[in-house]
Amino acid sequence: VAVVQEQRLCGPAAGCPGPLGRPAAACGMSRLLGGTLERVCKAVLLLCLLHFLVAVILYFDVYAQHLAFFSRFSARGPARALHPAASSSTNCSRPNATAPSSGLPEVPSAQPGPTAPVLPPCPDSPPGLVGRLLIEFTSPMPLERVQRENPGVLLGGRYTPPDCTPAQTVAVIIPFRHREHHLRYWLHYLHPILRRQRLRYGIYVINQHGEDTFNRAKLLNVGFLEALKEDAAYDCFIFSDVDLVPMDDRNLYRCGDQPRHFAIAMDKFGFRLPYAGYFGGVSGLSKAQFLRINGFPNEYWGWGGEDDDIFNRISLTGMKISRPDIRIGRYRMIKHDRDKHNEPNPQRFTKIQNTKLTMKRDGIGSVRYQVLEVSRQPLFTNITVDIGRPPSWPPRG
Numbered sequence: 001v002a003v004v005q006e007q008r009l010c011g012p013a014a015g016c017p018g019p020l021g022r023p024a025a026a027c028g029m030s031r032l033l034g035g036t037l038e039r040v041c042k043a044v045l046l047l048c049l050l051h052f053l054v055a056v057i058l059y060f061d062v063y064a065q066h067l068a069f070f071s072r073f074s075a076r077g078p079a080r081a082l083h084p085a086a087s088s089s090t091n092c093s094r095p096n097a098t099a100p101s102s103g104l105p106e107v108p109s110a111q112p113g114p115t116a117p118v119l120p121p122c123p124d125s126p127p128g129l130v131g132r133l134l135i136e137f138t139s140p141m142p143l144e145r146v147q148r149e150n151p152g153v154l155l156g157g158r159y160t161p162p163d164c165t166p167a168q169t170v171a172v173i174i175p176f177r178h179r180e181h182h183l184r185y186w187l188h189y190l191h192p193i194l195r196r197q198r199l200r201y202g203i204y205v206i207n208q209h210g211e212d213t214f215n216r217a218k219l220l221n222v223g224f225l226e227a228l229k230e231d232a233a234y235d236c237f238i239f240s241d242v243d244l245v246p247m248d249d250r251n252l253y254r255c256g257d258q259p260r261h262f263a264i265a266m267d268k269f270g271f272r273l274p275y276a277g278y279f280g281g282v283s284g285l286s287k288a289q290f291l292r293i294n295g296f297p298n299e300y301w302g303w304g305g306e307d308d309d310i311f312n313r314i315s316l317t318g319m320k321i322s323r324p325d326i327r328i329g330r331y332r333m334i335k336h337d338r339d340k341h342n343e344p345n346p347q348r349f350t351k352i353q354n355t356k357l358t359m360k361r362d363g364i365g366s367v368r369y370q371v372l373e374v375s376r377q378p379l380f381t382n383i384t385v386d387i388g389r390p391p392s393w394p395p396r397g
Contacts, residue, residue: 157381183242185245203380218298245332260281300345
């Protein structure tokens with residue numbers, strides 16, 4: 001029997017001589033090659049089957065995505081898709097009117113395109129911040145150069161990050177008169193800082209008309225009201241002097257749970273807080289916080305006192321001042337002589353002592369002014385206002 005089986009495997013029909021004509025090793029090699037080819041064929045077949053299954057899965061996945069995409073539009077309102085004429089008629093001057101029938105067959109409207117992508121929230125710690133900055137005021141600074149450096153800033157000094165959605169809308173208010181030189185440096189440094197901080201913001205320069213005594217706090221009240229007239233979405237207000245530039249972009253111009261004092265370490269004061277109740281230079285309040293203290297006082301004509309009155313208002317309403325780390329809250333001041341018609345207010349100390357009595361009647365609810373001009377420049381919005389004249393003070397002594 002063994003001889004017969006060997007003859008079947010290695011007989012002449014199989015291409016091998018008889019059992020005595022070919023070595024057994026040659027026949028074993030033939031069997032090995034045959035088994036290898038068989039396994040290769042099975043492997044190729046399995047790969048083809050796997051490829052087919054993957055193609056089927058991907059096909060049904062793409063089909064399901066297309067089905068979900070078109071179902072969103074059908075769920076928004078089938079009546080509008082079927083009757084576009086009736087839908088458009090609801091926006092006419094007569095709200096309850098119906099569109100007349102034209103007698104023509106309705107043409108189905110084109111399918112609407114995909115909605116704009118929803119941007120993610122802006123990070124609490126923006127990734128592009130630099131940290132400590134080199135601030136100098138010696139190089140010439142024309143506005144044309146500042147405009148070229150900030151191509152993303154829109155008319156009126158408005159900016160919105162293109163890659164994320166900020167949590168707040170910030171209005172930066174600057175009290176102003178005869179400081180064009182300082183304003184150019186301020187815009188040169190602050191626009192890049194605010195953009196790196198991923199803020200949605202607008203810049204408002206509140207220009208006091210005429211040559212009467214300057215009133216910083218009243219101009220800030222005007223800026224608050226005028227900014228809200230332009231955009232009711234403003235919910236954070238930064239009040240900044242035009243001659244102060246932050247030396248660190250990690251000093252984020254945002255509003256928090258408490259009023260914020262940003263300029264806590266000026267070079268003018270040796271990079272230290274001059275006293276515990278100091279709230280001058282650059283500060284920030286949310287809309288709710290500003291209204292809670294009835295805004296800023298309107299009766300501080302001349303230099304000094306209004307920032308201490310604001311500090312008293314914050315304390316009297318149960319809020320506290322928040323401040324950045326002193327290494328981050330550093331500012332450089334553009335050196336200048338005191339402005340004409342901005343002499344020290346001789347009544348400031350008396351007024352500061354009476355904040356509790358005056359804050360309810362003197363503030364955002366009692367401010368009176370007249371807007372003379374609103375000019376939207378490429379880098380800021382200039383609002384020129386007439387805020388009146390100070391009352392005549394009795395002679396001292």
